[in-house]
Structure formats: structure tokens, C-alpha cells
Amino acid sequence: MKVLVDNGEYWLRNRGDIAMMVMTVERLRERWPHARIGMLTDEPHILRGVLPQAEPVVAHAGGPWGRDGIAGRLEETAGVHVIGPAALRWRSATEVPKHYLRGVKNWARQEVHARTTGAPEPEPTGIPELPPVPTALAGADLVIAQGGGYMTDVDLYQAHRTLNLLEAAQRHGIPNVMIGQGLGPMRDTELLRRAAEVLPGADLIALREGLRGPALLSELGVPREKILVTGDDAVEFAYRLRRPGIGSDLGLCLRISDYSKVTDSARDTLGEVLRREAAALNTALAPLIISEYDDEDRRHTLPLLVGAARTRPVIGRAGTAQDVARQVSRCRVLVTSAYHLAVFALSQGIPAVAVTASQYYDDKFYGLADMFDADAAAGLRIVHLDVDNLDAELTRAIRQLWESAPELRDTLQQKAVEQIDAGRAGLDRVFRLVAGGEGRLGEPAEPLQGEW
Template sequence: MKILVDHGAYENFGDLAMLEAALARLRTIPGVELAVQEAPVQWPWPGIRTMGYDIRPPGATLRRFARARILAGPPRAAMHAAARCWQLLAHHLAGLAGGTGAWPVRIAGGPQRLSQFCAQFDALFVAGGGDLNDVFPQALWRCCCLVRGFAAQGKPVFLSGQQIGPIRHAGSARLLRAALRRATFVGVREPGDSWRLATAAGLAGARLALTGDDSLGLLPAAADAIDAALAASGIGREPFLAVNIRIGPYVDVAADSLPAIARVLDGVAGRCRLPLLAVPISVADEDSDLQAAEALARCLRRPLPILRGNRLSAALLKGVLGRAHGAIGMSYHFCTFALSQGVPAIALYAGDYYAQKAAGLADCWGDARLAEPIARLDDEAPGRLLQLLGDEALRARLREAAPMAARNWEDAFAAHVVRPLAGRAQAYLNSVKSSQ
């Protein structure tokens, strides 16, 4: 039985953590062969086949998206143009509902029809991520095409640990709802907007579950590797405050926000007398946390060592954040890595995309103070953040909730993904034996 594993782990260790956790469980299913969309970061799974493919929206529609500048928070006229783009995409995808599957898939060796591409596999698994929204039109289009293509052939489709939204346009909402309705199972990672949008698509019962983030299933690196990484950064075994900042085309944070963020971090670190350490999650050129940390360091009054090296991995970053006294940053997985090990993490946010992430974290971990808008970083912010980081009752709750969240994810993934696929794999093996 062949399973296609689609994901969004493009030089982002948070997305890679979700993929690794899922693969560790999927590869235990007897008789299963996994084919994983190619990831540009180092591949830690020898023996699992990777394959490059892409399903792009029509070129004219993509050019309209570029003109609309949807990712940059466009004005009213551009928003209307973007809405029209989503209507066109929904129209293009409607043809897939009849099972024609004529849309081209770009792969090595030349393009194939979508129906031909999907025919190679017996099931589709989409690893957790934050791509099911109209912030990333190409990623949403690819996922919707794959779901519709597999469903048209009567093949099961599983999605786990998803952030669904934000959705700004009626066309993208129709596109997404039509795809979700065809899924065998959808797991969402937060109980707010993602759950609401999933239920609005008609998902209920055993087809929908609050799984939490897929990275909950990833174990941190070994202690000696964490010690070495911290020592190389000049931290050693002393307590520290972890920091993460992101600037990119989909992030509503500009470089001119860094001085205000730096003033707050200087205030927090100075009062608690702890060193800072920048921990990157994304290392892609367009939204590099390393470059953002370097820019932030120029605004700070105190040193900001940056965790670097060619041996960075999702497990190592998770392990480092488990050693922190507290974490203040923007990346969803920067915060999740810390919170899932009982370390208080404050999610800074701006714009609706990161607002949903921060609100989801606060909902999942039961404390609204964990979400802090960047616009609110005033002179009182250091005291407010220090109060949260020093809240021992919160630390106790997190230490209790973290292993429960990991067990919930493990149980949900086993019940809704692994066991159904294992049953199908066994049926496939039985059919092969009976035909011999």
C-alpha cells in the first residue's frame, strides 16, 4: 500500500517537527510504502522515498495574485482583485469534482495529469501545518487539488494537526470547504477558528478531532546534544530567556517594530537578570529567523547570542527550548516547543494570521496572557510579561498539561490515522496474497 505524504516543511523546523512525528508513526504500519514530498532541509529518514512535485494555479491567476499583493495587506481595490482570483481558482477546481483530474502536476520527468499522479498511490496523508488559508494561495491550491484528486478515485484522505484559516475571501472559503468535505479525517490543532471552519465545512463525529499540533509527537534531542548547542552559543547550563522574531512577506511586522520589541526584551531580561538567546525556527531566505535576530540584536542594549550551526534540527531546537526559563517570540512552534515541555512562552503577534496562531496557543494551554499583541508593547509590557514568566501556578499547570497534550495527540493520531490506514494496508496485503 502506497501513501503520499504531503507537507509544508520548507526550511522551517516547526513544520519539519510535525512531519517527523507523523512519519515516525506511519512507517510502523506493516506493508506501507511512504512517498514524501521533497523537503529542502536535511532529510533525517533514510529509506523513505522523497519526490518533487508541484501543482500550480493557472499562471494568469497567479499573476493577478501578484498584482493584488494579497500577502502585503492590500488596500480595498486590491482586496477585490484578490477575491476575484479566488473565484477563478474555485471555478478551475470545480472540474475536478467530476473526477476528470485533468490538472497538470509538475514532477521530475515531465508533467502528468492529476488523475495519473494520484493513481500511483492508495491514500493521501497531509501533515500538520498552517497552510489551509488564503495567506498562502499556492499551498491551499495544491492541497485542495490533491484532496479532490484522491477522493475522486475513492481513496482515503487524512489531515492531521491543521491550522485552518484565516480565510478572507468567499472564493477561498468555498474552495477549502469543498476539499474538507471530501476528507476521510481532519485533525485540527486548536479549538478556536480552526474548529469553527472545519465544522462549517460539515465535518463532525469521527471525521473531525482536536488533535493538537503534530510536533507534540516529536521527542527532544539527547541531553548531550543540547548541552553542546548551548555551550557553543555561550549559554552553558545557566537559565536563559529564549527569543524569536520573524519578518517576512506574510508577517505583519516590519523592521521599524524592532526597537519597541527590543526595549521590552531589555526590560524583561534586565529585571530577571537572565541572558537572552535567539532560537530560530525558520531558516528560509524570505522569512529567516536568523536574519531577524541579527536585526533585533542591533536594537538591543544587551548581547543576543543566536543559536546557529549546520546541525540544527527540530529535535535539537525543541530540546533547547525545554531548557529555557521562559520564551518570548513570534513563531508558533517556538512557543509550542517550549509550552509542551512546561516552559511559559509568550506569543507575540500582529496581523490576522499570527493573531489566530497566538489565540490558538492561548486556548490550547488555557491562559489568555500567553498571547501578546506587538501593538501593546508599551512601557508597562516588561512588568506584565515578567509577571507571567514568574507565575509559579502557571508553570505547575503547564508541567501537568504538557504530557497530557502529548498523550492526547498520540491517542488521536493512532485512532484516526494509524489504525484506519493499518486496516486498509492489511486488506491490501490480503488481496495480494489471495491473487498469488
């Protein structure tokens, strides 16, 4: 049995994506203990370190399966026990100098271009050249596009790459599914065209939210019976690490990137409110780092701690997804602009304030709020960073959730259990699909929890 898994994080720098990978591989292993589970990646040694139960399928090398037999087993053993851990330590130790080196190289390139042409270097346009479909597809019995928020205008490269893989699987008659997906916003004309060509041919599409995704899939022509709403794959990952007692820290994470614009004024206000409220509540501020990609969480979160009366140590660059989920478990409330930190919190019964400055994150957070409380979204308060009274809105949200945290705890954890059950039921349908059962045509043998 060979399962080829696509994902939205080939560089393995986002702990939320890694948490989803861990759960996907574990659930597949429970069903097929001896299967070869190939995870597409550009960091094969890092994958051995963070996900030893999966086999690296190296995308930039053409995407072949690894070696069989004794040679393959020796390679796996060395990767898991020696090379993988060493690669993690090396990346952690060299991340800072490499980050600055990339900055110097980019500056030098721009300077050369400006001096040569007399004009600034133009911003890249269009989609970079897409890689060929992995050669591992030819031997696969199942193709899974694993959870993530990459099927959107914000990430056209990854969206088209995944669509090409699914289309190739369909041409070869290989069962192909998407699980834990967050779709949209999707307005790009070419992406809409390609999605309408490919997605109706998928055997099953399981979504992590039910507010936007089902309607978008219907517009793209996906039959209703192929659509499930199951929740995020990382819910079970975080739920397992919950603590028996309520935490006491105020967690925070601020991400600023091309797809998450935050003004200087909003950033400053956020920092002032967090430091003030932590002091008023006599609690520590806990910096939470979910993504190490280009330091997008670390370099914007840590400055917010300056001047705070009490703070917790920040996780090291080699820290695991489990480490971050355990940090979250010690919080009573957290404030985050990173989606998966909110998933980690809510799944453990911890309310969160989500701050957003884009349609992309609006869709993520409103969909997540709906999954955890369809009536009032009481456990996840969403604050837009462009509101006029940002100070007052943030302060009110933090104080209200701080007071209501104990009574929200059981309800949020129950919502997590419901999503865990729905996610596992969705994978049961995938297993029947591969076994040649009724699910092959997109129609389960009996209604499944979470079906839209």
C-alpha cells in the same frame, strides 16, 4: 503499503514543519514498519538528510514514487548516508551568497522593467499555476495532509494544491485524512468554495486547536463526527527533549514577513524591552531561529541582540529541529512571533510571550493558548504589537511569567501529554480507517479523547 504525505513546506527550511514531519513518519513507521512513506518535496536530497525514514516524492518532477528493488535500496542508502548530509552542508554554506544573489536578480529585473515601461513592476496577482496531482497518488493506499497552517488565505497556492490532492484521492476511492491542521483565516471566495467542495469528503480532519477550526469546518459542511481536536504534531517532538530542571535564558525570535507585518517602532520597542529585562533579570538573551526561509527569522532577530550584556550563540544554518528544541529547553521564558517556538516551549513546560501583528497569528496563538490552558491561558501571554503601551505590556508579561515559570511547569507538561495522547488516538482512527474498520465512514468504534 504506500502512504503519500502532503505538507506545507516543500523547501524544508522551517524547523517547526520538519518537527511535524518527523513525528508523522515515526508514528506511521510504528504501525507499518515496512511501508513506503512518500513525503512530497522539492528538495529530495535535503529530505534524505533531515528525514531518512521517508522517501522523497519530488513534486516538481511530477511526483512519482522512487525506484523499487535493489536500485531503490542503493539509492536510499546513498541518499541517507552520503548525499543527504552533503546537501545539508552545501545549502548551509551557500545560503548567504544565494540570498544576496536573489536580491540582486530581483533588483535587476525591476530596474529593467522600470526602464522599459517607465513604471514599477506590478505585484503578482492571483494564484500561480498549480502543479498536476502527483503521479504517486495512483499507487497510494493512504493520503495524509500533514499538519500546518497552510489552509488559509495567507497561502492560497499551498491550500489549493492540497485540496486538489485530496479531491483526486477521493475520486480514486483512496482513504484521505488531514492531521494537525490549523485552519483559517479563510475569507477568500474561491478558497471557501473549493474547501466546501473537498473537505466534507475527507475521511477525518484532526485539528491542532479547538477555537476556530471546528466552527469553520462546520460552516464548510464537514460532518461533526469527522472532526477531532488533537493538538500540534510537534508537541511530542519537543516534549521528549525537555530538561529535568528549569532553564535560565530569555529566548527571543522576531519574524517579519508578508504575512507577519511589524512596524519599525514595534520592533525597536521589542528590542529595548528584551535587552533591558535580560539585564534586570541577570540572564542571557538566546536567539532562536525556527525558519530559514528567506532569512525571515535570522535577519530580524539577531539585530535585537545588539547592545545586550549577555547573549547565547545563534544556531547555524545547518542546525536541526532538535537543536532548536534543545535551545528552547534552556530558557525560563521566551518571547516569540514564530508559532512553533511557542509550541516547543509550552510542550517542555516553559511559558512564552507571543507577540502578534496579524489576524493569521492571532488565530494561531489564541488557539495554542487554549490547548495549553483553557481557563486563563496562563502559560502563553499574547501581546499585540500595535497596542499604545507596548513597552509596559511586554515588560509586565515577561516579569509575570519569569516569576510564575516554576509553578507553571508541571501543568504545561501535563497539557502536552494530553495532546500527545489525543494525537496518537487520532492516528489509531486513521489506522482503523485503512484496515476497513468502522472509522472508514468517519465514525470511531468508541469515543476518542480529543473528539470535538
